[in-house]
Amino acid sequence: MPTVISAAAVAAARIRTYGSPPLTVLVFLFLVLSPPPAMAEPDDGFAEKRAEMIAVISALAKRIGKVSGKGVMDEGVMEVMARVPRHEFVPEERRDDAYDNRPLPIGFGQTISQPYIVALMTDLLVLAPGASVLEVGTGSGYQAAVLAELARRVFTIEIIDELGELAKKRLAGLGYANIRARVGDGYYGWPEGAPFDAIIVTAAASHIPPPLIQQLKPGGRMVIPVGEWFDVQYLTLIEKNAEGEIIISQLLPVAFVPLTGEH
Amino acid sequence: MSAAATKTGFGDRPRALAPKPPLAAIALVSAAAIGYEILLLRLFSIIQxxxxxxxxxxxxLLGYGSSGTFLAIAGRWPQRSYTALFAANAVxxxxxxxxxxxxxxxxxxNPLELLWEPRQFLLLAAIYVLLSIPFFFAANCIGLSFYRFRDRVGRIYGSDLLGAGVGAxxxxxxxxxxxxxxxxxxxxALGPVAAALSVFGSGVNRRWLAVALLAATAAVPLLLPGPWTDLRMSPYKGLSQALRVSGxxxxxxxxxxxxxxxxVESRKIPFRHAPGLSLLSPAGPPDQLAVFTDGGALTVINRYRENxxxxxxxxFLTSxxxxxxxxxxxxxxVGAGGGTDVLQxxxxxxxxxxxxELNPRMADLMRRDYAAFAGRIFDRQNVRLHVIEARAFAAASEDRFDLIQMALVDAFGPSSAGLLALNESYLYTVEALERFLARLAPGGLLAITRWTKLPPRDGPKLLATAIAALRKSxxxxxxxxxxxxxxxxxxxLLVKNGEFSGDDVAVIRRFCRRRAFDIAYMPGLLAEETNRYxxxxxxYFFEAASALLGAGGEDFADRYKYDIAPATDDRPYFFNFFKWRLLPEVFGLRGMGGLGLMEWGYPVLAATLVQAAAAGLxxxxxxxxxxxxGGTAPSGIRRHRVLIYFLALGLAFLFVEIAFIQKFILFLSHPLYAAAVVLSAFLVFAGLGSLFSTRLRQRGIAGTRPGNPCLLAAAAIAAIAAGLLAVLPSLLPLLAPLPEPVKAAVTFLLIAPLAFFMGMPFPLGLARLGEQDAELIPWAWAINGCASVLAAVLATLLAVEFGFTAVVVLAVGFYGAAAWAYF
Known part of the structure; x- marks a missing residue:
């Protein structure tokens, strides 16, 4: 299952999707302007911090193992986490903390999730390179960026006007051409983009919106974190099997058993 | 207050050479200070x-302690310009x-970031310091008066308490x-008014001018521009979040x-609040209005047309x-809120x-303002809305119900911050469930719906509580x-007044299958039927149910990392699941988002205690x-005795006060009323006791001067407290059906004797100091102030661990210690 996605493949995937400029030109630009991230990280002054963050997440991922049922986290997810410039998604004055493994406030009463949780949620979606993903709750746009590096297309909806516009601009500025972002009500999903291989609902929800279940492909996976602001209490994983049946699993993000004397 | 007011020295001007303490002004400052304290709780409950x-x-409140310290360090100079200093401090x-x-x-x-970011502790400290400033000034007024009029401490303390009682x-x-x-x-505005009052009675020259000027300054707070005093709610509260949404x-x-x-109305993007709605529901919720209490505790009003x-x-909800x-x-x-359960x-x-419904304003909204929106459900002939606390209703009602529905009611919620906003809930205790079960008709059901927490903790705790209630019944x-x-x-959770039949069990199975809900427990449930959807x-829900109902229930509760022992009326902390051994593990898991694994109320309180103890020391x-x-003042008073005396009194007074507020919450139907009535009663009667203590010291009872009047008070306190603890549990339920004002009066009468004696030891000690070593008075005032702060926090922690009865017993012990230390 774990797929190592090379940067070139990601770039190609992007181009295939929204190839409005001539394909060759884009490939050329890509090769010239930015060296493939897997080989050398972008020189933005945060490479070291990013590496530290990856080390922290990897160590934690080994401990969690069991949650995703796969042992360790997908290497592709880790590679992407090592590449996406998280500091671009936090307020200017918090850039130095951007790669700490902690949630950060991003204004508007919203937070950017802690990197470990982002990695875990992404991992739970088990994305194939051609996947089409819907995100409800864009927030800073960081999660969308991570998804965009792994999937073919990402659709993301934000309910707060200012935040959505900011994220849209930010993602465009960073060159994520395979992300479509809009501001509005996420309850009804994105019918024009449906069906999706994966859906992630990072906005608080009192119940699972049925339209989202409908827009999930058979074999698709949906993740909903439950918790408040800075702390995730548990993750809800919704799987639609090939027959269209729904299985809901509730997972702790940590290795923790409530009873003593067992493991 | 009237007793104090007549003694202020109005018209005492000719005898200006023998100045009298400004008792009315003292009472007013005390009233304003305690009012401010309660108001701060409301304000912070809203913004945080x-x-x-x-x-x-x-x-x-350490501002009180620091005032004593300040006066002790300042030495003699403050008494020379008492009138000016009092007025200045009041302003x-x-x-x-x-x-x-x-x-x-x-x-x-941002409290939510506290565990992530050390900087937050500095910001928190900045808030402490800022808010201790007003208490510092208020305490200066009282402390200065003690020192200046050391021969009349009984009167001053009496006015202080009476004022505080009225203020509460x-x-x-x-x-x-x-x-x-x-x-x-x-x-x-009350500060400058108190200042004017003090100057008015002081007999200084040209006081009319001073009085007029001071009175004019009272207008300053009233004339502040509106936006300045707007509340700034945390952006992470539900209301702030809802208002971010466009429209x-x-x-x-x-x-x-x-x-x-x-x-809150959200036209563009509807609320769609339907907690835990089944995926198989054919429909979603209709248009809704959201109602937030103190910016949180969301309840919704569903749009509904009468016919x-x-x-x-x-x-398609579990409820x-x-x-x-x-x-x-x-x-x-139970908990009508926006009427969803009634509509159901x-x-x-x-x-x-x-x-x-507990909140009369909420009832107003449903019966009047939004009656049409909600389809006038409360106007129906077969629907009645009662504005009362649920247990008081159950106690007073003669009716039997087929169903008692408690869905997502967080009893008394965080909204009702009384003086002592604890996390207590009298809705989810063994006694509460017993009373509700007693109101069920044969075959009737008590249904309690809660948010799912993972790992499970309130689910198992609720089960344990229900099992205990059933056994006790x-x-x-x-x-x-x-x-x-x-x-x-x-x-x-369903608790039946009778046994579930085979038909019932079949119905539950069908209900859950058609909604993709899981059955965690019912009679005859097999392990393989659980954990499906x-x-x-x-x-763990199933495991906990099986274990708690079996022989090894207690062992299971011990082994469980969360505290799931049933809550009782004496330890009404349903929402506290904290065990100390959880702390290191959860904190160690924070890198994996583990902080959400536990509730932080208890450790935060423990941290408060540590901070208060350090600052107090x-x-x-x-x-x-x-x-x-050195250790012995020139007068020969041993300082450690003074320390023990005032420390013990500070702790004891608040312990008793807090415990009795709790004991009366159920009786008075609301923690806020309980806090107001019980606090008032304690302060007013303690004030009277303080006034009387002067006489006790001078003449003793029946004309004989006792060697240790404090011992007498302590003995009386012990006897009365023991009597109350013995009688209240059976007396209060009997009186529960009385009308509210009568109940308040009964509360006053019940507390009066206890409070009366509790008002004596403090002025007795101060008066003694006044005679022997007046320099120690501010120090005693500081000790008492610090002890009170410690007491408030400590009492809660002790109640969580041992219950409120234990808190009272301990307080009586402190009075004993004070009597022993009386110097």
Whole structure:
């Protein structure tokens, strides 16, 4: 299952999707302007911090193992986490903390999730390179960026006007051409983009919106974190099997058993 | 207050050479200070969360301690210009009470980040310091008076307490009439008024001018520009979040001591609040209005047209299960809120519905302002809305119900921050469930719905509580009367007055299958039937139910990492699941998002205690260090005795006060009323006791001067407290049906004798100091102030561990220690 996605493949995937400029030109630009991230990280002054963050997440991922049922986290997810410039998604004055493994406030009463949780949620979606993903709750746009590096297309909806516009601009500025972002009500999903291989609902929800279940492909996976602001209490994983049946699993993000004397 | 006012020295001017303490002004400052304290709890409950409100205010009260320390260090000079200093401090109190709050709410402190970011502790400390300033000034007024009029401490302390007693009750009245920020301005104006009053009675030259000037400054807080005093709510509270959504706006706001209600309309993007709605629901919720209490505790009002069928989604919540087991039931809805549960009962054709609601303003919204929106459900002939606390209703009601529905009611919520906003809940205790079960008709159901928490903790705790209640009601086989189902977000526990039949069990199975809910427990449930739709790594709900109902129940509860021992009326902490051994593990897991694994109320309180103890120690030791004197004052008084005496008294007084507020919460139906009435009673009668203590010292009882009057008071306190503890549990339920004002009067009478004696030891000690070594008076005042802060926090921690009865017993012990230390 774990797929190592090379940067070139990601770039190609992007181009295939929204190839409005001539394909060759884009490939050329890509090769010239930015060296493939897997080989050398972008020189933005945060490479070291990013590496530290990856080390922290990897160590934690080994401990969690069991949650995703796969042992360790997908290497592709880790590679992407090592590449996406998280500091671009936090307020200017918090850039130095951007790669700490902690949630950060991003204004508007919203937070950017802690990197470990982002990695875990992404991992739970088990994305194939051609996947089409819907995100409800864009927030800073960081999660969308991570998804965009792994999937073919990402659709993301934000309910707060200012935040959505900011994220849209930010993602465009960073060159994520395979992300479509809009501001509005996420309850009804994105019918024009449906069906999706994966859906992630990072906005608080009192119940699972049925339209989202409908827009999930058979074999698709949906993740909903439950918790408040800075702390995730548990993750809800919704799987639609090939027959269209729904299985809901509730997972702790940590290795923790409530009873003593067992493991 | 009147007793104090007549003695102020109005018209005493000719005898200016023998000045009298400004008793009315002292009482007014005390009233304003305690009013401010209660108001701060309201304000911080709105802008932050109530356990932080509690923490912040506890520590701000160290302003009292620091005042004593300041006066002790200042030495003799303050008494020379008493009148000016008193007036200045009163004015400063008034101004700073408003100003410091406005500054404090601009400090970018975010409690949610506390565990992530050390900087937050500095911001928190900044808030403590800011808010302790007004208390410092208020305490200066009282402390200066003790020192200046050391021969009349009984009178001064009496006025201080009487004023505080009136203030505690008065602020509740104020909050009924004014919005919290208006109340803040009003209290701020009282400072200059007290100053004017003190100058008026002082006999100084040209006092009319001074009085007029001071009175004019009272207008300053009242004339502040409106936006300055607007409350700045944390952006992470539900209301702030809702208002971020485009098109959402507050359409109605109501304030009362019970909380600030905000009705929010969101035309563009509907609320769609349907907790734990089944994925198989054919419909979603209709248009809704959201109602927030203090910016949180969301409840919704569903749009409904009178003659239509209620929305079908109501049958696809876990709370709908009992209706499938009953035919046209008589229903009692606990926590009417926006009426969703009433609508659900209507959907299921309930025969009659009684709904109880604690907050009268909420009831107003439903009966009047939004009656049409909600389809006039409360105007129906078979629906009755009672504005009363649920247990008081159960105690007073003669009716029997087929269903008692408690869905997602967080009893008394964080909104009702009384003086002592604890996390207590008298809705989820063994005794509460017993009373509710007693109100069930044969075959009737008690249904309790809660949010699912993972790992499970309130689910198992609720089960344990229900099992204990059933056993106490004499049920031999509780396992046949319980059923528990869950969705991904909610769980519903059913407790039946009778045993579940084979038919019942079949109905539950069908209900859950058609909604993809899981059955966590019911009689005859097999392990393989569990954990089907909403899969957990392991179904701890099922395991807990099986274990708790079996022989090894206690062992299971011990081994469980969360505290799931049943809550009782003496230890009403249903929402506290904290065990110390959880702390290191959870903190170690924070890198994996583990902080959400536990509730932080208890450790935050413990941290508060540590901070208060450290600050208190510093404030108490500072004067000794600066004074540089040894253990024995020139008078021969041993300092350690003074320390023990005033420390013990500070602890004891608040312990008793807090414990009795708790003991009366159920009786008086609301923690806020309980706090106001009980506090008032204690302060007023302790004030009278203080006035009387002067006489006791001079003449003793029956003309003989006792060697240790404090021993007498301590003995009386012990006897009366023991009597109350013995009598109250059986007496109060008997009196529960009385009308509210009568109950308040009964409370006053019951507390009067105890409080009367509790008012004596403090002035007795101060008077003794006044005779022997007056320099120690400010120090004693500092000790007492610090002890009070410690006591408030400590009492809660002790109650969580051992219950409120233990707190009272300990307090009596402290009075004994004080009597022993009397110097």
């Amino acid at each position: 969360w109530h356990h932080f409100a509690y923490m912040i205010i506890s520590l701000a 400063f109190f008034g101004f700073s009470s408003v100003g410091c709050f406005l500054l404090a709410q601009r400090v970018p402190f 009750a008065g602020v509740i009245v104020l909050l009924l009439a004014l919005s919290p920020s208006e109340a803040l301005r009003a209290l701020g 959402a706006k507050v359409v109605e706001q109501r304030f009362s001591p019970f909380g600030l209600l905000s009705v 239509e069928a209620p929305p079908a989604y109501l049958d 709908a299960l009992p209706y499938r087991l009953l035919r046209r039931p008589k229903v009692l809805v 009962a209507l959907y299921h054709r309930a025969e009659s519905i009684d709904a109880v 004499g049920v031999a086989r509780p396992e046949r009367r319980l059923a528990l189902i869950r969705s991904w977000k909610t769980s519903t 909403n899969r957990l790594g392991r179904d 510093l404030l108490i030791l500072l004067p000794l260090w600066i004074g540089g004197r």
